[in-house]
Amino acid sequence: MKFVLFLLACAVFVGMTSDACAAEKRPMTLDDLFQLKRIGDPQIAPNGQQVAYTVGTVDMAANKTITAIWVAATDGQSPPRQLTNSGKRDAHPRWSPDGTKILFESNRSGSSQLWVLDLVRGGEATQVTDIATDASGGIWSPDGQRIAFVSAVCPEFSELPFAESNAKSKERNEQAEKNPVKARVFTKLFFRHWDSYVEGKRQHLFVCDANGQNCRDVTPGDRDANPTSMTFSSSVDYTFTPDSRHLVFTAVPAHGEAWTTNYDLCRVRVDNPSTQWDTLTATNPAADSGPQFSPDGKKLAWRAQKQAGYEADKWDILTVHVQPDGTWTGEPKNLTAEKDWSAGEFCWLSNSEVLFSADQDAATVVARVATDTAAIHTVLTGGRIGNLTATPGQPARITFSWARMDAPAEVYSDIVATGGLGKARALNLSQANDSLLSRIDRPRPESVKVPVEGGVEMQMWILKPPGFDPSKKWPVAYLVHG
Secondary structure, three states: OHHHHHHHHHHHHHOOOOHHHHHHOEOOOHHHHHHOOEEEEEEEOOOOOEEEEEEEEEEOOOOEEEEEEEEEEOOOOOOOEEOOOOOOEEEEEEEOOOOOEEEEEEOOOOOOEEEEEEOOOOOOOEEOOOOOOOOEEEEEOOOOOEEEEEEEEOHHHOOOOHHHHHHHHHHHHHHHHHOOOOOOOOOOOOOEEOOEEOOOOEEEEEEEEOOOOOOEEOOOOOOOOOOOOHHHOOOOOEEEOOOOOEEEEEEOOOOOOOOOOOOEEEEEEOOOOOOOOEEOOOOOOOOEEEEEEOOOOOEEEEEEOOOOOOOOOOOEEEEEEEOOOOOEOOOOEEOOOOOOOOEEEEEEEEOOEEEEEEEEOOEEEEEEEEOOOOOEEEEEEOOEEEEEEEEOOOOEEEEEEEEEOOEEEEEEEEEEEOOEOOHHHOEEOOOOOHHHHOOEOOOOOEEEEEEEOOOEEEEEEEOOOOOOOOOOOOOOOOOOOO
């Protein structure tokens, strides 16, 4: 999206609108970029009738972005409505299995904690967690009785009872805050992940009752139980097993994490006290990530690479038959081995089909693949599509975020019936930026292919400035991404 907005901004500065165009619409300005709503993380309700998502609004005076949770009807027959208004960051909405509650994370209490909004009773949200090391990424168990989440903890405290471990972590945080010395000493890799320091902590999975009681670290030890690199992260990095008694998750390599790509799917009980985890994908020396169980709980799907140590390797979608506790009852099947696409996000469309995204010609293609025949059919193409979620049915209802070079992300919905999904049928549910965009002269991107060395063609996009006159010469800005 930053790439798109940069191109649009360039068009403003290098181009001048014609009189006719200026009378109706105007070029985009820098102020417009800050007025655009930031839409993200759409999650469809279990009954398929609503979708929850986040809306970020830039507060220029306070120099911050406020994020709230909204819901919209998936049939587009009623306007979206705002659920939270804390003035803080409310994010990561997840529906309870019965669709009556929404679990989300928020910093409204001063730190990142999990909250629950009861849609039946109404009223204010209730805080679920109170953990010194913050809580994020909350999910529900299939029976609705438990919640799992991620917290970055001090591994040396992780085998202690929760109350004791939490107290020690709080004490250490307070000491670090008061300490005037901010220098850091690094003795191993990794000491930093992207834009933040690791601080000697590990990302562990916690499980608590739905009301926040009986909280416990179920992945203790000096190892990360959640991807520390976006390269190996998927839309779902951990999930409860169908029996709600175990977690299956993407684990960082146990040894040599700085120079190996051997991420594995591991499994633990929800009351696991051990630093040892069951490894489900031990036979694959390359990366495995993103476990998701089918709606009937009889299959497990995930992404996997083949070439060890090669983080840019193709991602395939694999499935295997499982028992309710997540143990395998057969051999994995590669559903995308014959397709030259690297799978991105995915979700179950039904008990026998998986919906997944991939990149093609600098855009997203969304396809469905059958688990029995591995037959692949394109569903949707164009722009940047993500956050795929579905409510299985005949036909299935899906929701997703969809951004284009000439428009920021919005939440869309459609029904996937036999024969695929056409672009004209997708409904814009959020419509958060329609009013502003209607006043802006937005260039339409053009996809072209040019012959290059080696007898092949290179695909590229052309974005012309507002008020473009083909009879005149215009300056060109090249943006090349390796």
